[in-house]
Amino acid sequence: MKPAVKSKKRALIAALIVGSFGLWWYFDPFPWLGAIVGILAGLFVYYLLTSSRMETGRRLFFIGLNLMVIASIFVVIAQLGWGTFLNWADIHEKEYYLQGQTSSGTQSFPCTRDVPQVWLGKAQYLDYASSWNIKFPTTLGAFLITLVPYIAIGLLFGRGVCGWLCPFGGLTEIFVTGKKVRWKLDALKRKVNTKSGFSYAGLKEWVKDTKYGLLITVVLLSIFLSFPLVCVFCPVFWLEPLFVLWIMLAFIIVFAIILPFMTKRRWWCLICPIGACFGLVNRISFFRIKVDKNKCIKCYDCVDECRMYTITPETIEKDKNPGDDCTRCGRCMEACPEDAIDIYFMDTGKKVRTAFISLTLIAALSLYIWFVLIMVDIFPKVIG
Amino acid sequence: MLSLIITGMSLGFSAGTSCTAVCFPILIPYLASDTSTRILSGLKTVLLFSAGRLVSYMALGVGVAFILGSADISPLMVPVVTLILSLVLVLYGLNTLGAFNTSQKPVARACRGITSRRPHFIMGMLVGLRPCIPLIAALMYTVNLSGVADVVIFMLFFGIASSMLIIVFGVAGRGFLNLLVNRIGLDRIRRLSGLVLVIMGAVFMLQAVGGIINA
Numbered sequence: 367m368k369p370a371v372k373s374k375k376r377a378l379i380a381a382l383i384v385g386s387f388g389l390w391w392y393f394d395p396f397p398w399l400g401a402i403v404g405i406l407a408g409l410f411v412y413y414l415l416t417s418s419r420m421e422t423g424r425r426l427f428f429i430g431l432n433l434m435v436i437a438s439i440f441v442v443i444a445q446l447g448w449g450t451f452l453n454w455a456d457i458h459e460k461e462y463y464l465q466g467q468t469s470s471g472t473q474s475f476p477c478t479r480d481v482p483q484v485w486l487g488k489a490q491y492l493d494y495a496s497s498w499n500i501k502f503p504t505t506l507g508a509f510l511i512t513l514v515p516y517i518a519i520g521l522l523f524g525r526g527v528c529g530w531l532c533p534f535g536g537l538t539e540i541f542v543t544g545k546k547v548r549w550k551l552d553a554l555k556r557k558v559n560t561k562s563g564f565s566y567a568g569l570k571e572w573v574k575d576t577k578y579g580l581l582i583t584v585v586l587l588s589i590f591l592s593f594p595l596v597c598v599f600c601p602v603f604w605l606e607p608l609f610v611l612w613i614m615l616a617f618i619i620v621f622a623i624i625l626p627f628m629t630k631r632r633w634w635c636l637i638c639p640i641g642a643c644f645g646l647v648n649r650i651s652f653f654r655i656k657v658d659k660n661k662c663i664k665c666y667d668c669v670d671e672c673r674m675y676t677i678t679p680e681t682i683e684k685d686k687n688p689g690d691d692c693t694r695c696g697r698c699m700e701a702c703p704e705d706a707i708d709i710y711f712m713d714t715g716k717k718v719r720t721a722f723i724s725l726t727l728i729a730a731l732s733l734y735i736w737f738v739l740i741m742v743d744i745f746p747k748v749i750g
Numbered sequence: 751m752l753s754l755i756i757t758g759m760s761l762g763f764s765a766g767t768s769c770t771a772v773c774f775p776i777l778i779p780y781l782a783s784d785t786s787t788r789i790l791s792g793l794k795t796v797l798l799f800s801a802g803r804l805v806s807y808m809a810l811g812v813g814v815a816f817i818l819g820s821a822d823i824s825p826l827m828v829p830v831v832t833l834i835l836s837l838v839l840v841l842y843g844l845n846t847l848g849a850f851n852t853s854q855k856p857v858a859r860a861c862r863g864i865t866s867r868r869p870h871f872i873m874g875m876l877v878g879l880r881p882c883i884p885l886i887a888a889l890m891y892t893v894n895l896s897g898v899a900d901v902v903i904f905m906l907f908f909g910i911a912s913s914m915l916i917i918v919f920g921v922a923g924r925g926f927l928n929l930l931v932n933r934i935g936l937d938r939i940r941r942l943s944g945l946v947l948v949i950m951g952a953v954f955m956l957q958a959v960g961g962i963i964n965a
């Protein structure tokens with residue numbers, strides 16, 4: 367794969383922009399952290415834009431950030447003790463229906479109903495640290511402030527969120543690394559033979575649609591039971607009754623660890639209803655993966671490499687773009703011997719890999735480190 | 751008598767939205783799994799479903815007023831009924847997905863037999879046997895009524911009034927599904943409805959198991 371930029375100057379400018387953002391975003395109240403984040407982010411963007419191994423870089427970054435998040439959860443539980451944590455979860459659930467409370471106390475981070483603040487983790491950190499006591503919104507307000515940023519993020523990145531930003535995607539990514547497929551899961555596959563003799567086993571339609579089934583179920587249950595959609599995914603709601611937690615953990619172990627490891631496919635993302643939401647706006651999102659039919663020699667290396675079964679022989683033969691499940695991970699780009707695949711601005715012929723990488727990094731920086739800071743610094747104080 | 755009907759209906763109307771909330775997540779995928787896209791067939795489904803609910807309500811009313819003498823229904827009843835409902839949903843969903851179509855194994859054949867007919871009425875009965883808050887309020891009222899006829903009339907009109915929204919939404923839902931059929935195709939709608947029924951069934955199963963453990 368050719369690097370995203372032809373001239374090092376463009377990479378330098380992008381690195382300066384992202385690095386400055388990191389510096390500014392963390393400088394107050396942590397100047398030292400701002401300096402470290404700014405320098406590392408700048409260097410990393412420069413590497414991603416000038417290297418031919420963008421996908422490998424993405425994977426390391428994504429896995430690293432997510433390991434940090436997972437570690438922060440264990441740190442919190444170790445600080446609080448399991449009993450206190452469960453007790454808080456219990457109170458949190460019982461008081462859940464009381465709207466208009468202050469966002470400290472039993473209502474606490476990391477609640478997705480705080481989405482704009484979660485996304486801009488800094489605002490939330492400062493909210494707690496300086497006791498601004500922002501009022502929790504009503505159910506409708508919560509629904510809207512959750513929905514609007516999700517749509518905005520979806521429009522910008524589509525399922526790129528799954529490939530670059532989502533913590534569950536990051537966990538799954540650890541286990542799809544490598545090439546050895548141990549389980550073929552033929553019962554879930556449909557075989558396709560192309561005219562050129564290439565044999566491909568894609569997913570059956572019902573398997574692909576499972577995530578939409580989950581999404582519709584969650585939406586029906588939440589709308590008609592007046593239960594905000596996002597809370598279904600909150601681990602706090604898995605704690606009561608406790609056996610739901612074990613079921614959810616079993617889900618995570620099977621779909622984010624075992625199946626990805628054995629099949630080298632991202633099973634969690636293949637069935638995730640939130641991913642399905644982003645998939646719905648994938649087709650209208652700004653940044654899209656496209657195959658240049660003039661360069662493609664139909665070798666299907668990209669098809670073998672795609673962990674989402676979304677670039678298929680049909681995609682290549684019928685000159686279509688990868689489907690709704692494309693996570694913009696870049697594996698196909700890196701696998702293609704002809705450099706026929708890239709990230710484009712919508713349906714135009716304009717390549718925008720530089721802008722995409724810079725924006726995803728900014729999005730990741732605006733969230734992850736604050737998330738960890740809130741988890742280890744603020745959360746135990748609020749709950750403890 | 752008239753005051754009984756009026757009370758039953760007012761309670762039923764006021765309970766309408768919450769009844770619709772309880773029934774809709776089941777009714778919509780159930781309607782969508784139908785092969786027919788005709789509005790009339792949707793209306794028939796919703797009416798039979800509502801009739802099943804009515805029968806359950808009346809039976810519950812009589813049971814509560816004359817057998818138990820109070821609205822303290824056994825804590826096991828709701829989770830057990832939910833468990834049965836969840837099994838019906840899962841089986842029906844699997845059938846919609848065609849899971850039993852080709853297999854000749856005895857279990858698959860039995861499941862195919864059970865789910866080959868659409869049990870609208872039974873589905874309504876099962877949903878009706880899971881008392882929600884408005885239904886419990888209505889049942890508490892029946893404890894003070896003096897004769898079986900009074901209880902049946904009260905619950906009948908409560909049930910009819912609380913079904914109105916379900917019927918309207920059910921038919922509108924079928925119409926909306928027809929619009930979707932034109933966009934994404936009947937096969938996909940059926941596949942999605944089968945998946946939703948299975949997943950919804952699994953969610954109810956979890957809820958039922960939780961309820962049984964807690965009871």
Ligand code: SF4
Pocket residue numbers: 655671672673674675676677688691692693694695696697698699
């Ligand atoms: S099509 Fe390419 S970018 Fe999209 S998920 Fe598959 S490998 Fe990743």
Ligand code: SF4
Pocket residue numbers: 657661662663664665666667668669682701702703704705706707
């Ligand atoms: S790897 Fe490149 S050349 Fe080969 S089929 Fe895919 S797009 Fe075409």
